Amino acid sequence: MSTIGQVIKCKAAVAWEHGKSLVIEDVEVAPPQAHEVRVKVCSTGVCHTDWEYLYGTGEGIEMRPFPLVLGHEGAGIVESVGPGVTKFSPGDKVIPLFLPQCGECKRCLSPKTNQCRKNWDKTQMGVLADGTSRISCKGQQVYQFIGVSTFCQYTVVSDISLTKIRNDAPLEKVCLLGCGVSTGYGAALKTGQVEKDSICAVFGLGAVGLAAVMGCLAAGAKRIIGVDINPDKFEKAAALGATECVNPNDYSEPIQEVLAEMTGGGVDYAFECVGNAAVMKAAFDSTIDAWGTCVIVGWTDRDLLSIDILKLLMGRTVKGTYFGGWKSVQDVPKLVDDYMNQRLKLDEFITHNLTLDQINQAFDLLKCGKSIRSVISLCDSQEKPEGTS
Structure with a gap:
């Protein structure tokens, strides 16, 4: 039975409040609206920024929205697209992006920066362009971390915060290009x-x-x-x-x-x-x-x-540097190609492969310095969402 146009019930690791462990919950993920894409998340890395947001004591903690689904280093498969989406189709392999690339603004048109700011203020507050999230739990809205939220089996992102990658790419590896590896690698090559x-x-x-x-x-x-x-x-x-x-x-x-x-x-x-x-x-x-x-x-x-x-x-x-200076939508697929052509290493960064219900263990490993990257499996990367060919 096709899930297109329907609310999807699935599992997510929900942060109910600052400083408290994540809780695996049943959540509902609404269909994508105009210029949005719903993605079945297959794999996600656990980044220090996720830990810092939940447990850190930086300035402005009181402004951080909760409840929240963290995660921003994922890869998955398009389940459905909203009105006006032209670059993605169900079944496409994709990487969600916490840094958008609209391709039209002054920053996107300049070779000097990768810092597109379209929808920026909204995503920093955990919502999409219309000011709401597509994830809910127990009857209340759950915010989406920087507009992404890959600690959820399904997520909805803006079509300018997503990039299509080659179909033979292993999602459990290339998910790391959604943040950490791209950032450090680009810091040396692009920014430095x-x-x-x-x-x-x-x-x-x-x-x-x-x-x-x-x-x-x-x-x-x-x-x-x-x-x-x-x-x-x-x-x-x-x-x-x-x-x-x-x-x-x-x-x-x-x-x-x-x-x-x-x-x-x-x-x-x-x-x-x-x-x-x-x-x-x-x-x-x-x-x-x-x-x-x-x-x-x-x-x-x-x-x-x-x-x-x-x-x-x-x-x-x-x-x-932010995201290593890469223009997200256009450059991440090239990094995937570099990995597939053995010009860039990813496997060496993965020290632990865990499941969603082990997400707090991944946080502990990160904090104690016992992991480089834990990759969380949320689905079979070769399994396509219902309703796709």
């Missing part, structure tokens, strides 16, 4: 524009940092130094391209001074992939004067960054 034979330092060797290491290697850096207080991550970093790794806890002097001594004055490029203002300052300070570039990749809304103005005046550059 790492040059051949340069010296790089990557602060934080979680999924984003490891992807930045991989990006530095792809760019031809001759020396890539991984920095992390968890030495268990060093082997994985080496496998992805790090030439050496250092633990700040092993030194009495600040890590930026250690790096300056190791490199004869500082690194050419530093990538902060933690989301901590103190680490951001250390990364900036670790760059060489005259041309050093520091790229801030880690997300936080807790602190202000304090840097030495004289160091900035002497030629250093500090940049921010």
Whole structure:
């Protein structure tokens, strides 16, 4: 029996309030409205941003909407499309995108940025373009995390926040391109524009940092130094391209001074992939004067960054990046192609494969530093939604 045009009942991990564990609930997912697509989510990664939103203590916690379905690093299959949708059909394999690309605004038309802002204010508050969510539970609206919500077996997204990918792509792998791997990889290649034979330092060797290491290697850096207080991550970093790794806890002097001594004055490029203002300052300070570039990749809304103005005046550059600088709709399919053609690694990032009812375990593994990426299976990636051919 076709589900097209019908409310779908399915399972989701619902965050009922800040600071409390997720609860697996029966939810209802309404049909897509104009310029919306309903997607059967097959796989989703668990990102630190999901954990931070639920458990973090940053500014503006009281403004975060609950109840909420988190998740923004997923892949699935189109179940149905709403009026006006022309680029997607039932059965298409897709990756939902927390960063839209409308293709029409000033930002989309500029090669200088990937930061489309269409529907931005709405999705940041957990709703779609019309100001409502398509997910409900126990008779009340459940908000959609940055307009996506991949911790749900079905979700509805705007058609500008979705990209079609090749049909032979394994969804349980390429879901990671919805956020973490794309962000770190692009931070090196797109935002930092790492040059051949340069010296790089990557602060934080979680999924984003490891992807930045991989990006530095792809760019031809001759020396890539991984920095992390968890030495268990060093082997994985080496496998992805790090030439050496250092633990700040092993030194009495600040890590930026250690790096300056190791490199004869500082690194050419530093990538902060933690989301901590103190680490951001250390990364900036670790760059060489005259041309050093520091790229801030880690997300936080807790602190202000304090840097030495004289160091900035002497030629250093500090940049921010969002989703690695990729224009989401057009670039993610290319990254999928790179993976399928063995030019980009994804399997190495996956340390745990879990089911939806193990979602809180995935959060615990992430917080304790015991996982790089846990991938949650929500359905068989080869199974098509009812009503598709």
